[in-house]
Amino acid sequence: MEDLPPKSVSLSLLREQQPRFTGLEAGHRACQGCGQALAARLVLEAAGPDVIIANATGCLEIFSSTWPESAWRTPWIHSLFENTAAVASGIEAAMRAQGRSTRVLAFAGDGGTFDIGFQSLSGMIERNHQVLYVCFDNEAYMNTGVQRSGSTPHGAWTTTSPLGTRSKGKKHYKKDLLSIIAAHRIPYAATASIAYPSDLRSKVRKALGEEGATFILIHSPCPLGWGHESHLSVEIDRLAVETGLFPLMEMERGELVNIMPIRKKRPVIDYIRPQERFRHLLEESDTAEEERNHLQALCDFNIERYGLLLDPEDTSSRPDSQSADTVRRGGTRWL
C-alpha cells in the first residue's frame, strides 16, 4: 500500500504513472457493470497505442462516441453494423501499402459477428488480413433492447424469444462460432472472459504476435440484458467458465492447443440463478426441469469435448479456473 501515490496526486499524473495503456477512457456512457466496456479496456491495455480500431455499430460504439465526445485514445472508425471486418481489411491493406506496422483491431458485438457481419468476417479470415477481430459476446442485441441473436443461449429470455404459452425462451442453440472460425484454418482463435483479465490480455498479445488474421471471442456479461446485479458481472462470467458453458480455449490453424481447466466444476444452476433471463427455468415444472437438464447437458458436453476437468492427480502449476486471475479487490483470493 505504501507504493501508492498520495491522494493529492492529480488524476492525470495517476494516469501517467499507470503501468498500462488506457485506450478506452473513463467517462463514457456504458451501464454500470458493463462487461463489454471492461473487455474493450483490457484488450487495449494489452494491445497498446499503436493500433487502429474499426468498430461495428452497437453498444460499444454508441456509448463511447457521441459527438462531440470520444472515449478513445486510439484512432477509431465506425462505419456500419455489418462491414467491420471489411473496413478493417481495407485499413490493413493501407498499412501494408504504406509499409507501416500499426496493428488493426476490429471490434464488434455478437450480433455484428455471429449474424449480420458474418460474411465479411469470413471473407477477412479467408484472405488472412493481419487483423485481430474481437467479438464482445453479450449474447443478444443489447443496443436495440435485448433481442435474440445467433449467440443467445438456449432457453434464454429476450424480447424476441419471450415467454408465453408456446415459448419458453430461445428455442435454438447458441451458434458454435469458434468452431466455424477455426474451420477457416485461422492462425489463432481463442475465447476469453472478463473474469480472467490476465488470461484475456495474454491472448490479445499472443494474437497480435501472429502473422495473419486472428480472432478472440470475449464473453461479456450485460447486467441490463441478462438481468443480474451490476456488481455481479465478473462473478457471473467466472461461473460461465466454471460450469463449462463457456469454455476458455485457444486454437491454432483449427487445432485445439490449450484450454483453461476447471478444478472444481459448478452446476449450471449456479450460473442461471442470478440471471433474470433464465428465471423461468427455475420454476417447479417438468418443462423447466427439462430445460435445466438440457443446459446442464450442454455444459457436460463441453467439458467432455474439450477435456476441461482438471485431473485431481495433476500437480502442475498451470493456471486453472479457480487459481487464475482470481485476485479480488483488496488482494484476497476468491474462494
Place this chain on the structure above:
Amino acid sequence: MLEAIEGSQAIARAVAMCRPQVVAAYPITPQTHIVEGLSRLIANGTLSAQYISVESEFSAASVVMGASAAGSRSYTASASQGILLMTEVLYNIAGLRIPTVLTVANRAVSAPLSIWNDHQDSMSVRDAGWIQLYCANNQEAVDTTIQAFFISEKTEIPVMVCVDGYTLTHTLEPVDIPSQEEIDAFLPPFHFRRTLDPQNPITVGTLVSPDFFTEARAVNHQAFKKAIKTIHETDDLFFQLTGRRLGALLSVTGDSTAKTGILLMGSVFGTLSDALFSHEEKDEIRLLKLRSFRPFPKEDLQEAVRGLKTLIVLDRSLSTGSDGGIVGMEVRSALFGQKNAPRIINAVVGLGGRDLPLSLLSRLLDLSKNPDTPEFLFADIEPSRILEEVSSPVNTVHSEEK
C-alpha cells in the same frame, strides 16, 4: 498517342496510372474487364497496389473506405446489383467525406433480370452524396477517371464515374491515354487530412444527436456547391495538360440559334452527334451533354436552354410511378418559373439495353413537332409487345399444361 483499345482496358490503365494503393472489387457484368485488367496490371508488377478480392460488393466498398480513411488512395468498380448492394456503404463513405473513386459500368437493375445497359443503378444512388460524372465515350471515360481522383481528393467527396455498360466498356475505340509523367504532374500523391493515425488519434463515425445532424448534412450539401467550381477548375487544368476539355458539368454543341434541344447523359451523345452530322436540319438542333448529375448544374442549364422552344430530355432510368424520368424531373425543377422556358418533352429510352439507333434522332424530332406529344413518354416502346407477348409482370414462364 491514339491507340485502339477496349473501354474497360483503357479505364484499367488510366486507374493504374493514378497509382491507387488499394483496389478492392467483386466481379459483376459488365464491370469485370476493368477489374480483371487492374488485377493483371498488379500481378505483372506494372502497378504496385494491394488487390483485395472481396466476397461481395458490400465489402468492396467497405475495404476502399477503410483504405482511404487510413491514408491510401483507393479504387473500386461495380454495376447494377453490385451498386445496390453497396448502397449502405456508399451513403456512409459520402457522409464521412472520405475520398475514393468508383467506376459504375452502368447496367439495368433486376427484375426483370437484364445484364444490359441503362442508368438505373447509378440513378438509384443519386442521393447517396457522391459526385456523379457520366461519360460520353471511352476517351472521356479515361480522362474523367483521372479527373475523378483529383476532384475527390480536393473536395473530400467520393466520385462515381458512370460509363455505359457494353456500349463503352466492351467497345474498342481510338483512345489517347496520357503518359505517366502527364498524370503525375496533374495528380499529386494522395493526401487526406483526417487520416487514422496512432500518432494523432481521431474518432471517425460518431453518433450525432438531432442537435447537429441537420448541420452535418448541410455542410455536405454546401461542399457540393463548392465542388461545382472544383469540377470547372479541374477541367481547365486538364485542358492545359492534354488539350482536351470534357465539358465540366454541362456542355452544349450545335447552333446557338437552334430552337430544339436534346439533353442527354452518357454514350447516346455519340449516336445523336453522328445522326446530326447527316441530318438536314442540323442547324436547328442543339445537344446538351449533361456530364455531372451530382452536383446538378442548375445555373449552367438555365443558361444553356436560352432561346430554345423545345427541350427533349432523355432518361435512361425510371422512378416507377412518378411523373417523369429522373433527369426529366430534375430539369423541369431547374427550369421551373424561368422566363421563356422551353416546352419540355421527357422521353425514356434505351432501358435494359434497348438499342439506341441513329434513327432515334428523327423519332425524337417528330415527337417534338407534334403538339399532342405528352410531357412524359416511353419513346422507344413497342406497344404491340405489351398487348400480344408480355403478360405483366414479365417474370414468369409457365410450363406447358398437360
